[in-house]
């Protein structure tokens with residue numbers, strides 16, 4: 001398979017031709033959520049970015065194994081080695097088992113991802129299900145001399161590692177910068193150097209998430225899980241590792257160090273990072289407390305939201321920006337995305353209504369004949385989704401012109417136009433048609449409003465049936481009941497009038 005896909009590698013800081021380790025196959029690991037709260041817009045971005053990549057690689061014919069983890073232990077507050085475990089803290093505050101917290105938010109994360117049209121990953125490993133693999137990783141690093149035990153915890157020896165390998169390659173930092181920027185924290189005395197990071201942490205007596213290990217009861221450091229699970233499911237050399245830009249340092253830098261210290265070589269070929277979602281220019285995040293959850297977007301229940309936004313509007317909004325640019329939230333931007341998506345979806349729906357002519361007019365033929373290649377070129381240039389969208393808008397203009405009888409299209413061009421629009425808008429960008437999105441999104445606000453309107457229509461028909469019955473017009477009354485029954489409505493006559501339920 002000859003690929004012309006270029007992807008920007010954070011490690012080399014340039015676009016590189018994508019060549020998989022094993023021809024025809026792709027192994028891709030993406031850092032998933034820490035499940036202690038609802039997913040917000042900042043989480044939607046990596047999910048949608050790597051869903052786009054997953055869809056496109058599969059479209060190109062690769063057999064893709066997409067691994068996205070669930071962090072359910074070891075991620076401490078402030079992303080540092082100190083403080084309480086984020087899940088354990090939530091469990092303590094809400095008087096729940098930590099696994100109840102993790103399951104609850106993992107379920108809600110899955111619902112939100114489904115609504116956004118993100119395909120499920122091939123494997124979704126949990127950190128707590130891979131303690132043995134993480135302990136094994138720590139043992140290897142210790143055996144190679146790049147870690148040390150201290151009071152029941154194990155720390156990575158960054159300085160020693162840096163003597164042989166370079167720490168900071170991914171983030172472009174050198175060790176002196178890192179040392180100068182690291183804060184003095186409690187428990188620092190356990191470490192030889194303040195830049196060292198925890199591979200295994202001894203559990204304090206009150207700590208409920210704990211496992212036995214060669215170093216005593218404890219829990220793994222946050223960075224271990226991705227190295228251990230990536231290697232378990234994708235092998236010791238795999239293709240792509242992705243995540244948000246905020247994970248470059250320290251998380252991914254530490255992952256690289258762990259992999260190299262344990263096996264002597266890099267584990268990942270292409271590091272890909274999507275940029276942040278900002279709100280008023282500031283990163284949207286849980287730690288900053290300025291986030292809007294996806295559910296709040298879908299229902300419009302947040303003071304900063306002027307209205308509810310359908311999941312596909314959110315997806316379109318994210319894809320309208322290149323994944324390496326920032327996206328700034330505003331109601332105006334989302335409303336513009338909503339109108340844009342509606343225009344595109346209306347054009348796709350109108351394709352079926354176009355009647356072909358003997359020939360296409362010159363402008364139509366020009367757009368249609370180059371459309372497919374232009375869309376591929378954009379995708380192959382580091383997933384330039386905004387360009388794909390602009391090409392699809394060119395296509396939508398053709399549909400509108402032909403529909404308005406201001407242009408003509410041949411049968412062959414219509415077939416090509418339709419195929420390319422469906423392929424790129426739906427299969428690759430994952431913009432589900434409005435009806436399918438409603439099903440995928442469950443009872444979202446927009447569909448709830450629509451359901452309510454449909455319900456009123458049924459009520460109106462039943463009122464007309466009651467009026468027909470009162471007038472002894474049995475033919476009309478029966479016709480209304482039979483028609484509704486055929487559509488799946490169950491009509492029951494009670495002494496207070498007729499009621500209905502939908503048996504679908």
Ligand SMILES: [Zn+2]
Nearest residue numbers: 031032226251
């Ligand atoms: Zn990770």
